[in-house]
Amino acid sequence: MTTSISISVQNDDFDVAQEYAAMRKDNTQDGAIVFFSGLVREMNQGRDVTGLFLEHYPAMTEKALGEIVAQACTRWPLSRIRVIHRVGQLHISDQIVFVAVSSSHREAAFTACHFIMDFLKNQAPFWKKETTQQGNIWVDALEKDKRAIDKWGNKNED
Amino acid sequence: MIKVLFFAQLREQLNSQGLELTLATPCDINAIKHALIEHNSQWHAHLSQDTILCAVNQTMVDNRHLVQDGDEVAFFPPVTGG
Numbered sequence: 001m002t003t004s005i006s007i008s009v010q011n012d013d014f015d016v017a018q019e020y021a022a023m024r025k026d027n028t029q030d031g032a033i034v035f036f037s038g039l040v041r042e043m044n045q046g047r048d049v050t051g052l053f054l055e056h057y058p059a060m061t062e063k064a065l066g067e068i069v070a071q072a073c074t075r076w077p078l079s080r081i082r083v084i085h086r087v088g089q090l091h092i093s094d095q096i097v098f099v100a101v102s103s104s105h106r107e108a109a110f111t112a113c114h115f116i117m118d119f120l121k122n123q124a125p126f127w128k129k130e131t132t133q134q135g136n137i138w139v140d141a142l143e144k145d146k147r148a149i150d151k152w153g154n155k156n157e158d
Numbered sequence: 159m160i161k162v163l164f165f166a167q168l169r170e171q172l173n174s175q176g177l178e179l180t181l182a183t184p185c186d187i188n189a190i191k192h193a194l195i196e197h198n199s200q201w202h203a204h205l206s207q208d209t210i211l212c213a214v215n216q217t218m219v220d221n222r223h224l225v226q227d228g229d230e231v232a233f234f235p236p237v238t239g240g
Binding site for chain 2: 057
């Protein structure tokens with residue numbers, strides 16, 4: 001099946017209602033839309049966070065996201081996918097990331113949204129630098145995020 | 159000529175956004191790291207961290223990947239987006 005894909009890496013905020021409306025517009029085939037949004041929280045790894053700077057590798061970012069989305073499309077029947085990731089200076093409670101997936105049935109949509117987020121956290125070239133009372137600190141990658149992709153296995157080895 | 163880029167805390171640790179290397183190709187990622195350490199011996203500890211990731215032409219690769227003349231090679235720490 002052909003999947004309609006939209007990927008954006010941007011400084012600007014996004015409106016979840018608008019994104020959801022785009023997933024529904026002229027859509028008569030899908031029975032399920034699942035979306036995830038990630039926010040800047042005030043406490044991370046035991047530190048009081050006042051802001052966040054997101055660096056990325058511009059030439060690679062959209063390509064890496066496209067590869068993750070393409071992988072999801074080989075595993076589940078998906079009809080629409082929208083991924084937005086912000087870069088630059090963010091503040092507490094700002095939106096960072098949005099992933100929406102639609103499908104005929106909920107199971108594929110739930111699972112694919114989870115899959116895309118797990119791989120985004122491990123393979124898309126973004127780095128967070130927190131502004132805290134103790135100064136600016138690069139966020140460490142977490143072991144639990146690295147382990148999160150193990151559960152998906154390697155499809156080529158199935 | 160190989161274009162080398164550094165990102166995030168690695169860029170800060172090396173105090174460099176990147177540089178251009180002239181090397182006999184094909185060569186693997188380890189050979190590129192050695193050439194970078196020859197260029198600046200203070201980079202040794204940072205480039206030897208086993209957590210450092212590498213992308214060639216914007217795709218992640220392992221240390222055995224063979225780099226060709228004209229490739230873009232990026233080194234960076236584990237990613238923390240999302």
